[in-house]
Amino acid sequence: MQILSQGTRHVNRKSVALTALGVAVCAVGLYGVANAQLSTEKPRASPGKERGDLTWGTCDRPDLPVQKGVECGTLKVPVDWAEPQSETVALRAYRWKAADQSKRKGTILNFPSGPGEAGDIAFADLRQHLPGYDLIALDPRGVEQSAPLNCTADKALKIPQVPPTDSRRFHALAKDQSSFWSTCATAPAGLKNHMDAYSNARDAEALRKAMRLERINVHGFSYGTLTAERYLGLYGDHVNGSVLESVMDPTQSRRAFVTSAARGMEAIFDRFGKWCAKETSCALHGKDVASVFRTAQKKADAGQIPGSLHSKPWSAATVTGYFEVTAPSSFKEAAEGLKKLSEGKNPMPGEGKPGQDQTPKSVPFPDPIVCSDFDLSAGTVGQARHDLKATRKAAPVLGFSTNASHYTATCLSGPRPAEGSSKPVTSRSDHPTMLLSNTLDPATPHTWADRVAGQLRHKAVPVKTDQVGHGGGLDDPQTKRKVVAYMDQANRAGR
Structure with a gap:
């Protein structure tokens, strides 16, 4: 993917x-x-x-x-x-x-x-x-x-990494996604489906x-x-x-897709924790890495971390996303970044406030193609709640895989599976x-x-x-x- x-x-x-x-x-x-x-x-x-x-x-x-x-x-x-x-x-x-x-x-x-x-x-x-x-x-x-x-760029930026689990916000997302898909186009037009x-x-x-x-x-x-x-x-x-x-x-199935991905990311976090316990070069050496991670998520949700991660404001989901991006290529970079996040600092140099980037009106956005091949739409707020419960059980620290859960929001509207x-x-x-x-x-x-x-x-x-x-x-x-x-x-x- x-x-x-x-x-x-x-x-x-x-x-x-x-x-x-x-x-x-x-x-x-x-x-x-x-x-x-x-x-x-x-x-x-x-x-x-x-x-x-x-x-x-x-x-x-x-x-x-x-x-x-x-x-x-x-x-x-x-x-x-x-x-x-x-x-x-x-x-x-x-x-x-x-x-x-x-x-x-x-x-x-x-x-x-x-x-x-x-x-x-x-x-x-x-x-x-x-x-x-x-x-x-x-x-x-x-x-x-x-x-x-x-697709329209500003609407693509608003797709959450994890679908909301309260009724009002979920129904607003479903409405937004229907509007978003109507902005997406191919030439010829029929290729879209x-x-x-x-x-x-x-x-x-x-x-x-x-x-x-x-x-x-x-x-x-x-x-x-x-x-x-x-x-x-x-x-x-x-x-x-x-x-x-x-x-x-x-x-x-959708549920298997998000839970297996979350379980896979949690396994990487477990390996990361063992590396930090062993390597003195780890910025979190001697610390409880799970506790540091949760502190970073809490500060992000409380709005205590300035700037953004790739135009997304810091939240528990973006902290998880940050780990997903950095850890597979560098445990050292992931540790240094999580330490800064837990201290209320933005580890991404040059990242300003959300929405400050100059973004074109329409951009190539291939993510909805996944919806052509997998039935990933969360569908209802009840399904979104059960998905989140399942991913949190599979990944007690990270909570979910933002990569996988993102598609359950994206596919609320879009091409139907072939x-x-x-x-x-x-x-x-x-x-x-x-x-x-x-x-x-x-x-x-x-x-x-x-x-x-x-x-x-x-x-x-x-x-x-x-x-x-x-x-x-x-x-x-x-x-x-x-x-x-x-x-x-x-x-x-x-x-």
């Missing part, structure tokens, strides 16, 4: 205003998929004339230059795959050929993290850890240069066909694993190796899927990968890395050796 982006690229939370931490049923035949046009003579990518056409050119992405050697293209696909002759949407495609084509091992189709990350987000890491493969990807629907979902994982999986199959690739490999990270799972279920017979890291479990969105993961590939997880992940707890492994049964190869963080499994030498050996074997067998 968008929570903590992998690698080098992060969502600009001040301008985009707030990803939570900055995380149909049967195949429809592809219509009119033409041969790929592989000319790179044009100065920039231009849309194909027909749906299914694919043209390549140089990249002109303004927000972040692409890796040298990456080509960009545009692929036209139906907005609604159930109506394959309906209006089309132009999707941004990426291709990065292996340096030595004579030794090329195959092609890896990447499904990016998010929702909100560009298709090529993992290209540099994949080239480093799995050299010798051509890399291809799409910007998912509603993201980056694939008809981005844009077709941004789910099944649709993205069908887009990926259109890309494979347009490139005339008989066999491919699949890589997915975080939210991208959801689309990868649906791709394997629909089109896995074209897949050799598939590596999914920081795995999403589509079968979870048909079949909660179906278990299946695969049509002849080869098992490798599922990478960390023992302590702030966004996708390892229990999610365990559940998907149970759904895939003999078609799963679980690999768990003992580390704190979201992703980064391939940076562990032992995990990397397993992945490389698995991919080599899968591609030899798939020839």
